[in-house]
Amino acid sequence: MSEADRSIRVEAAELRYGRADTGTHALRGVSLQAMPGEVLMIRGPSGSGKTTLLQLMGALKTPDKGMVSICGETTGGCSAAALRSLRLRRIGFVFQFFNLFPTLSAWENVAIPLDIRGVPRQDSERAARAMLEEVGLGDRADFKPGQLSGGQRQRVAVARALMNEPDVILADEPTAALDGVNGAIVIAALRRLAHRKGRVVVVVSHDQRLQDQVDRCITIEDGLVVATPAPPAPFSPRRVSESIG
Amino acid sequence: MTTLIAWRNLIHDPVRFAATLIGIIFSVVLMAVQAGMLLGFAETTTGLVRQSRANIWLVPRGTTNVDQSAILPQRTYFQALKTAGVAEAARHIVRFVSWRLPRGGSQLVIVVGFDPVSGLAGPWNVVEGSVAALSAPHMVMIDRLYAAKLGVRAIGDSVEISGRRAIVAGFTQGARTFTQAPYVFTSYANALRYTEVLDGDASYVLVRAQPGIALAPLVARLQAAAPNTDVMTAEAFAAKTRDYWIFTTGAGSALIMGASLGALVGIVIVAQTLYAATLERIGEYATLAAIGAGHGYLSAIVIKQALICGAAGYGIAALVALSIAFAARGAPAAILFTPSALGLLAVAALLMCCLSALIAIRKLSTIDPTSVFR
Ligand SMILES: Nc1ncnc2c1ncn2[C@@H]1O[C@H](COP(=O)(O)OP(=O)(O)O)[C@@H](O)[C@H]1O
Ligand SMILES: [Mg+2]
Numbered sequence: 001m002s003e004a005d006r007s008i009r010v011e012a013a014e015l016r017y018g019r020a021d022t023g024t025h026a027l028r029g030v031s032l033q034a035m036p037g038e039v040l041m042i043r044g045p046s047g048s049g050k051t052t053l054l055q056l057m058g059a060l061k062t063p064d065k066g067m068v069s070i071c072g073e074t075t076g077g078c079s080a081a082a083l084r085s086l087r088l089r090r091i092g093f094v095f096q097f098f099n100l101f102p103t104l105s106a107w108e109n110v111a112i113p114l115d116i117r118g119v120p121r122q123d124s125e126r127a128a129r130a131m132l133e134e135v136g137l138g139d140r141a142d143f144k145p146g147q148l149s150g151g152q153r154q155r156v157a158v159a160r161a162l163m164n165e166p167d168v169i170l171a172d173e174p175t176a177a178l179d180g181v182n183g184a185i186v187i188a189a190l191r192r193l194a195h196r197k198g199r200v201v202v203v204v205s206h207d208q209r210l211q212d213q214v215d216r217c218i219t220i221e222d223g224l225v226v227a228t229p230a231p232p233a234p235f236s237p238r239r240v241s242e243s244i245g
Numbered sequence: 246m247t248t249l250i251a252w253r254n255l256i257h258d259p260v261r262f263a264a265t266l267i268g269i270i271f272s273v274v275l276m277a278v279q280a281g282m283l284l285g286f287a288e289t290t291t292g293l294v295r296q297s298r299a300n301i302w303l304v305p306r307g308t309t310n311v312d313q314s315a316i317l318p319q320r321t322y323f324q325a326l327k328t329a330g331v332a333e334a335a336r337h338i339v340r341f342v343s344w345r346l347p348r349g350g351s352q353l354v355i356v357v358g359f360d361p362v363s364g365l366a367g368p369w370n371v372v373e374g375s376v377a378a379l380s381a382p383h384m385v386m387i388d389r390l391y392a393a394k395l396g397v398r399a400i401g402d403s404v405e406i407s408g409r410r411a412i413v414a415g416f417t418q419g420a421r422t423f424t425q426a427p428y429v430f431t432s433y434a435n436a437l438r439y440t441e442v443l444d445g446d447a448s449y450v451l452v453r454a455q456p457g458i459a460l461a462p463l464v465a466r467l468q469a470a471a472p473n474t475d476v477m478t479a480e481a482f483a484a485k486t487r488d489y490w491i492f493t494t495g496a497g498s499a500l501i502m503g504a505s506l507g508a509l510v511g512i513v514i515v516a517q518t519l520y521a522a523t524l525e526r527i528g529e530y531a532t533l534a535a536i537g538a539g540h541g542y543l544s545a546i547v548i549k550q551a552l553i554c555g556a557a558g559y560g561i562a563a564l565v566a567l568s569i570a571f572a573a574r575g576a577p578a579a580i581l582f583t584p585s586a587l588g589l590l591a592v593a594a595l596l597m598c599c600l601s602a603l604i605a606i607r608k609l610s611t612i613d614p615t616s617v618f619r
Contacts, residue, residue, distance in 0.1 A: 051618045060535060060615045081539065084614075088537025095617060099532040103253035108246070115246035116538045124246075160536075172618045 005072040006167045008034040008057050008200055013066035015052055026052040028223035029066065036167070039187075039194045039201040041214040049223040050204045051172060057202060058093060058170045059086045071167050088116060092161030094171035094190075098153045100145040106132055106156045107141040113163040131159040135189060151182025158189055168200040169193060175207050187213050247542065251549035254522055262554075265518040269558025270565060272511025273594050277566035279504035280586055283497065285579030290423040290490040291483035293339070293357065297366035299451035301464055302482045303474045309493070310486040311339060311449075312355060312424050317474060319445035324471040330458040331467075335360035336433055336447035340440040341426060345405035347396040353426040354395070356406065358436020365451040368430040374400055374415020379432050384414035390577060391427035392416065407439045421579055423490050450474075508597050515554055515601035519547055523605040527612065534614035543609045547602050555598030559591050566590075 015027040026049045034040045034057070042050050055061040056068045059075050062083070068075045071090050075083060087093075100109045107128040114124035132141045135155040137148075145153050154174060161169055169190060175183030187203075187210060194201040194215070203214060211217055219226050255262045293311050294302070303325055305315035325334040338358035343351045359367040361380040368376060368386050378384050385406070387395060397404065402413045406429065422428050429439075437444055450471075454463050460478055468476040477485070491497035523530070530543050570580040 055615050055618055058535075058618075060618070084534070084537045084539060087535065093535055093617065095532070099528070099617060101250065101253075101529055103257050104250065108249065112246065112533070113536055116533070116536065116542055121246065 006036045006198070006200065007071070008168060008202070009067070009069045010053070010056065011067045011069075013053075013056055013063040013068055015049075015056065015061065015064050026223055027056070027063070030220065030223070030225055031066075032218055032225060034168075034200045034202050036198045036200050037194055038215040039191055039203060039213075041210060041217045042202065042204045042220060043206065043211075043217060044220040044226075046206075048221050050220060053220065054170055054172055054202065054204050057168075058091050059083045088113065088164060090167050092158075092164070092166035092169045094154070094157050094161050094169065094174045094186075096173040096176050098145070098150075098157045098177070100153055100156060100160075102145050105142050105144055106137060106148065106159075109145070109156055110159045110163060112160060117164065127163065128159070131162060132156070134162075135159045149182070150178050151185055154178060154182065154186045155189065158186065162193070166199070168202070171201070171203045171205075173205055173207075174203060175205065175210065180209065183207065183209070184213070247545040248549050250546050251553060254526065254546070255550055255553060258522070261518060261522070265514060265554055266558050266561070268514030268518075269511055269554055269594070269598070270562045272507045272514065272597070273559055273562030273590065274565050274569070275507030275510070276504045276593060277562060277582070277587075277590055278569060278580060279500045279507065280590060281566065281570055281580035281582050282578060283491065283500045284581040284583065284586055286423060286491055286496060286500075287487050288581055289421040289579055290487045292369075292420060292422075293366060293428070294479050294483040294486060296369040296420075297451060297479060298453070299335070299365045299479055300454045300460055301452040301467060301476060301478055303450040303452065303467060303471055303476050304482065305448070306473060306475055308475060310489040311482065312422075312426075312486075313341070314339065314448045316442060316446050316448065317450060319447075321471050321474055322445070322447065322450050325450045325452055325467060328452075328463070328466050328470045330455050330463045331452050332455040333363045333365070333453040335363040335365045335451045336445075337366050337449040337451050338433060338436040338440060338442050339448045340436070340442065342407045342439055344395060344429070345408075347404070352395060354406070354429045355422060355424065355426050356436050356439045357428050357430045358433045358440070358442075359430065360451075361432045363451070363453070365453065366449075368415075368417045368420060368428075370417045370419050372416055372418040374413075376415075378414040379430065379435070381414075382435060383410055383412045384431065384435065385411045386415040386417060386430040387413060387427055388417045388420045390419065390421060390575065395427060409438055411435075411439070419579075421577065425577065508593065511558075511594070511597045512601045515551060515598050516604050518554070519551060519602050519605040520608065522550065523547060523608050527608075528616075530609060531612050531614055531616045534612050535617040540610060543612070544602075544606045547605045547609065548599060551598035551602040552595060555595045558598075559594040562594070563587060563590070 010030055010032050013027055013030045017024045017026055044050050056063055059070055062075045073086055110131055111124040111128035129141050132138055135158055137155055174186055190201050193199045303321055305317055308314040322336050340356050341353055342356050344354040345351050379386060397413050400413055404411050420428055464476050570582055573580045
């Protein structure tokens with residue numbers, strides 16, 4: 001598998017909410033590329049289209065115009081089932097508010113993606129516990145989310161996102177609900193994934209503190225990319241921090 | 246894991262879970278009792294025919310049930326006796342008459358006059374006294390269930406039937422009547438004195454076939470020999486009687502309505518619980534959908550909640566229903582449960598819960614996985 005196959009490419013993507021004349025033109029021709037081995041940050045003011053862009057990159061939506069390709073698979077024209085399968089195989093999601101199941105223990109939460117794929121419980125439990133070990137929560141595997149701190153919960157969510165060995169990790173404001181220390185721990189975990197395992201990591205955030213911890217930063221405003229530095233060479237843990245405006 | 250999520254979702258809100266269970270229990274017990282009464286009715290209405298030990302009944306033309314019939318002339322008896330393949334024939338009387346209550350007033354009873362020689366369609370489940378005693382004049386036997394109603398305390402009590410003296414010679418236990426007019430067993434000869442039936446005539450002629458004789462051809466031969474009667478097997482007459490009382494009287498429809506109402510109550514309660522529980526966790530379902538779970542996976546969580554509720558509710562309800570049946574064993578209306586009825590009820594309960602899940606499952610199909618990123 002070539003490197004290009006493991007990137008996300010967005011080309012002249014447009015997306016409109018509501019009717020053509022009165023609806024919101026949330027994305028007005030966005031092009032970008034997220035490469036394996038880098039942490040790409042997408043920032044911009046509220047309402048600029050960051051979330052919509054992330055939804056396109058995560059195969060949760062398809063563009064009205066333009067093209068989105070995830071690891072070589074183009075999302076346009078795919079059925080809901082095909083998009084679901086693409087998400088399950090390729091993408092790990094990390095959410096602002098963790099989206100853990102409060103009634104399930106940490107390991108049970110982490111095992112869910114495997115369960116969806118039909119992996120037997122014994123195997124998924126072993127894998128989930130090992131994954132929690134990797135994010136430093138081996139001793140919290142049997143705790144419920146309510147018994148964990150915010151940072152620990154987000155690490156459980158990261159562990160869950162990693163269960164299907166996705167090529168892409170998409171995180172929406174992953175640190176917004178965390179304090180500085182916990183935010184830094186989570187970002188460090190995402191950085192390790194990109195740099196050591198060659199994953200594509202895309203982080204949408206307002207958080208100014210993140211800018212010098214990511215490799216590259218894209219700003220979008222009013223549905224358009226306003227500054228796109230060239231993507232770094234794959235696997236080079238170069239740190240790029242550019243602030244515009 | 247869907248089972249685990251389903252279970253945890255349920256016990257997460259124990260109050261609602263308990264309320265749902267109580268609803269299901271109520272609903273299933275309602276269905277069970279209605280079904281049990283229906284079975285009890287079926288048993289009660291057919292008791293006299295099923296316990297008769299006769300293979301074939303000759304009944305007056307157009308008879309709809311064993312409790313009410315016209316009169317057969319004496320020659321029917323001889324026509325039956327002469328038919329090839331008949332081992333035994335007996336005249337039998339079933340008549341509504343009036344029983345004078347010792348405390349004043351009267352009670353309608355059904356005099357059952359059987360042939361003591363053949364013993365066909367006599368009393369069953371005799372617990373006190375002997376059937377042989379009924380051959381003596383005035384001797385009658387009633388069921389313990391109706392003793393108080395008829396003002397009878399013990400063997401030897403003197404009573405008055407159709408204005409004539411009778412003496413209680415024994416008791417049966419559980420020989421119920423559907424019409425609420427208790428059966429009063431006595432000999433054919435005694436019955437002639439309590440009814441307007443003329444000596445030699447009868448309500449029915451009962452036949453026992455010779456061993457090894459096929460019943461269907463014998464029925465046909467008897468029908469040819471006694472063309473002015475209806476001839477049928479005991480089984481067929483029992484079914485006819487049962488259908489008459491259960492369906493013609495509306496008792497059956499009332500019970501079926503009651504059971505349907507029970508099912509409806511159950512469906513509404515479970516549906517509203519599942520819908521509320523699903524709505525409450527819509528974000529979790531959206532997360533699963535975003536991760537890549539299909540509609541089947543999400544539905545499985547809801548269906549399993551429904552099945553857990555259904556199974557737990559049914560288990561408790563079955564126990565409650567069985568206790569009710571046990572408590573009602575001495576009541577005039579029997580509530581009966583057969584294993585197959587309980588099995589059918591389990592299927593009904595689970596089906597009911599799955600049906601209730603449909604609204605919640607429909608809600609799931611409207612889930613928008615993009616809602617996880619806002
Ligand atoms: N589901 C939606 N329906 C209608 N308009 C929407 C919807 N989601 C987003 N929008 C609009 O699209 C624009 C971009 O939104 P979004 O992608 O959420 O931006 P951001 O994440 O940068 O705040 C905004 O004007 C927003 O109001
Ligand atoms: Mg947003």
